[in-house]
Amino acid sequence: MWCEVLYVGGFLVALIYYNFVWDILVFGVRMVEKTEDTDTVMDKGTEKMDAIAIDGPAGAGKSTIAKDLARCLEMTYVDTGAMYRAIAVWVGDNDADPADEAEVERLLEGITMSVGHEEGVQRVYLGDRDVTDRLRAEETGRIASVVSKYGAVRRKLVELQQQIAAKEPVIMDGRDIGTKVLPDAVLKVFMTASPDIRAKRRFDELMEKGIECDYDDILEDIKKRDHADETRTISPLKPADDAVILDTSDMTQDEVVEKIEKLYDELKGR
Ligand code: DC
Numbered sequence: 074m075w076c077e078v079l080y081v082g083g084f085l086v087a088l089i090y091y092n093f094v095w096d097i098l099v100f101g102v103r104m105v106e107k108t109e110d111t112d113t114v115m116d117k118g119t120e121k122m123d124a125i126a127i128d129g130p131a132g133a134g135k136s137t138i139a140k141d142l143a144r145c146l147e148m149t150y151v152d153t154g155a156m157y158r159a160i161a162v163w164v165g166d167n168d169a170d171p172a173d174e175a176e177v178e179r180l181l182e183g184i185t186m187s188v189g190h191e192e193g194v195q196r197v198y199l200g201d202r203d204v205t206d207r208l209r210a211e212e213t214g215r216i217a218s219v220v221s222k223y224g225a226v227r228r229k230l231v232e233l234q235q236q237i238a239a240k241e242p243v244i245m246d247g248r249d250i251g252t253k254v255l256p257d258a259v260l261k262v263f264m265t266a267s268p269d270i271r272a273k274r275r276f277d278e279l280m281e282k283g284i285e286c287d288y289d290d291i292l293e294d295i296k297k298r299d300h301a302d303e304t305r306t307i308s309p310l311k312p313a314d315d316a317v318i319l320d321t322s323d324m325t326q327d328e329v330v331e332k333i334e335k336l337y338d339e340l341k342g343r
Pocket of ligand 1: 131153154155157158214217218219221246247248249250302
């Protein structure tokens with residue numbers, strides 16, 4: 074009798090063990106197939122999004138180039154910096170302390186942001202208020218640089234940016250477009266230029282507008298913003314692994330546009 078119980082028990086244990094090993098084997102094979110599938114899709118360049126992601130430090134000329142490209146390629150230009158600046162306007166209008174993350178997070182719940190275009194120019198709305206003309210103020214830029222570090226702010230804006238890009242082909246510029254917002258964009262460009270060149274371009278731009286400024290102050294500010302963008306914990310400024318790095322220090326605006334257009338046409342097989 075005991076012999077039979079032991080025999081049946083042993084048989085059951087062996088069966089359970091066999092099934093367990095079999096399940097692990099099947100699971101392993103499925104995982105390998107899944108990984109290979111994903112790699113194949115990425116290698117062939119299929120299932121990529123019809124979008125161009127342009128990232129880079131402040132003053133690299135991203136927006137000027139992106140606007141030009143959008144016109145040439147008939148795509149919609151999306152300036153994501155303007156969205157961080159709109160949050161800054163909201164924080165300022167509510168007399169909130171930008172350095173108080175919890176307070177900014179609470180304020181976010183009351184924001185309904187939307188983005189539209191008028192004659193190719195991006196407009197940003199908070200509710201039904203058009204705040205576009207207030208976005209470029211120095212103070213707005215300063216607050217934007219503080220609040221763009223917060224996870225809740227980034228989550229809200231990344232979601233909005235992805236919704237916009239899902240509707241139409243876009244050229245989107247910012248700091249985390251290739252790495253976070255549109256990781257499947259057909260083309261990713263990381264545009265850069267030396268700090269001195271960027272400071273000189275900004276200095277010339279302000280002087281042309283008749284705005285009195287100091288080159289050394291501008292250079293100092295650019296270096297500070299680079300450091301803040303590159304060292305923040307969430308989505309720091311860095312090129313995506315598959316981004317084309319474009320140093321525009323010695324290039325004209327036309328040369329940069331031409332180069333990106335050529336890259337895009339090649340990737341689209343045109
Ligand atoms: O590009 P800009 O100066 O308009 O950007 C305003 C601020 O927003 C700047 O501090 C960087 C930040 N920003 C960001 O963190 N991520 C983006 N995708 C775009 C801008």
